[in-house]
Every structure is written in structure tokens, then in C-alpha cells.
Amino acid sequence: MNLTVKPVEQLTSEVKEYRKAEHSVSPLFLNRWSPRAYSNKKISDDDLYSVIEAAHWAPSSFNDQPWRFIVAKTEEQLKTFHEFLYPFNRAWAEKAPVLVLVASTKLRENGDINGAHVFDTGTAWGHLAIQATLLGLSTHAMGGFDKEKARSLLNVPDDFDLHAVITIGYRGEKETLDENLQVRENPSSRRPLKEVVFEGSVNSSAGI
Ligand SMILES: Cc1cc2nc3c(=O)[nH]c(=O)nc-3n(C[C@H](O)[C@H](O)[C@H](O)COP(=O)(O)O)c2cc1C
Numbered sequence: 001m002n003l004t005v006k007p008v009e010q011l012t013s014e015v016k017e018y019r020k021a022e023h024s025v026s027p028l029f030l031n032r033w034s035p036r037a038y039s040n041k042k043i044s045d046d047d048l049y050s051v052i053e054a055a056h057w058a059p060s061s062f063n064d065q066p067w068r069f070i071v072a073k074t075e076e077q078l079k080t081f082h083e084f085l086y087p088f089n090r091a092w093a094e095k096a097p098v099l100v101l102v103a104s105t106k107l108r109e110n111g112d113i114n115g116a117h118v119f120d121t122g123t124a125w126g127h128l129a130i131q132a133t134l135l136g137l138s139t140h141a142m143g144g145f146d147k148e149k150a151r152s153l154l155n156v157p158d159d160f161d162l163h164a165v166i167t168i169g170y171r172g173e174k175e176t177l178d179e180n181l182q183v184r185e186n187p188s189s190r191r192p193l194k195e196v197v198f199e200g201s202v203n204s205s206a207g208i
Helices: 013-018 027-031 045-056 075-084 087-093 117-134 147-153
Strands: 067-072 098-105 138-142 160-169
Touching: 013 027, 027 117, 045 067, 045 117, 067 075, 067 117, 075 098, 075 147, 087 138, 087 160, 098 117, 117 138, 117 160, 147 160
Parallel strands: none
Antiparallel strands: 067 098, 098 160, 138 160
């Protein structure tokens, strides 16, 4: 195995410009953002399966591990995935060397509905994105795809829920994007923390 994990002591220069955390947090979390410009550099299988391995170590309710990942990395597989991306995503995502459809099983081993499968699978995607950042890779989740078409083209069983298609790849030049996307090719910011945190009850905001 040949993993090239990048040091994350520092914010990248573009992240420094666009993102200000209110509290101390590892630069790793700020350095992860969702670009749309990808280079044509291929990803090694070691790196690809490292990010999926990270996802698989997410916590889950009763350790049911409901996440399922359908990977497209060959030309033929990618072509099939491109067919079910909505055009506004296909326009940029078809340059990415790997696409992963993130799904989850709705049922537990005993046939009961697993009420936590979406929560758990979101955690797994978060792990995947962070491990990718550690490896110098970028990711971008897309909810904009035709789920029924994906289900039929990939023979996805009815008890799987489909959540997002994820691009994985190395960053490319912003100039390769359409102009309307070039202006958006920057790390996003976040609303103030006090808008999303409460202390004690939702009637009182956190003292931050
Ligand atoms: C479930 C999910 C669905 C998303 N769908 C799309 C999409 O269809 N197209 C797109 O360009 N970005 C999509 N995004 C990316 C978000 O817009 C992006 O994560 C958000 O603006 C925060 O930016 P950041 O990831 O760069 O921090 C999606 C993200 C998630 C988590």
C-alpha cells in the first residue's frame, strides 16, 4: 500500500482567504471543500479504497453499517453514471476520474426498518470526504441525479435508498469550467455558529 497523506497543519491559501473559523479546529476540516474543476489525473486504487475504507469506519446504529458504495472508475462505468446525472452536474462532473453512488440499506438484518440508515450514511460520506482531503484529493456530493434511472441502470435493489453521487479526483484549473461556474469555484463560508447551536433548550442561544 502506498498512501501519500498530506500534512494538514496549514490552511491552503484560498481557504485562508474565504473561510474563517470562529473556534479552534484542525485545518483539515476547512481545507475540505467541494470544487467542480477536475484534472484528468487518475486516482490509484490504493487511494480510492483508502477513502472508502475511511467511510466504512464510521459509527452506525447497532453497528449495522447500512452504507453501500457503487463505484465507477472505468470509461464504460463512468459513461453509465453520466447518463443519470442531471445536465447541470454532468457539465462539470464528467471530468472526474471516479464517481461513487452512495446508497444505504433501509432494513436491519432482522428485517426491521433501520431509522438511522440515512444519518449513518451521511457520517460515512463525511469520513470519505475528510480522508480524501488528507490524500490531496477533492470530492463533491451531488443530489442532482435521476434516482430511478440510476436504480434501473445499476440494478439497485428496492431496499436501497440512493443519496448522492460523489466525484473524487484531483483539482483542475478553474478555467476549464463554464464561466458561470468559474465564479463559484471558491471555498464557501458558514453562517455564524450561534445560529445553529443552542444551550439547554432552543429558547436560548449558546453563549458564544
Ligand atoms: C447531499 C448533498 C447534495 C448536493 N447536491 C449538489 C448538486 O447536485 N450539485 C452541486 O453542484 N453541489 C451539490 N452539493 C454540494 C453543496 O452545494 C456543498 O457541499 C455546499 O455548498 C457546501 O460547500 P462545501 O462542500 O464546498 O463546503 C451537494 C452536497 C450534499 C451534501
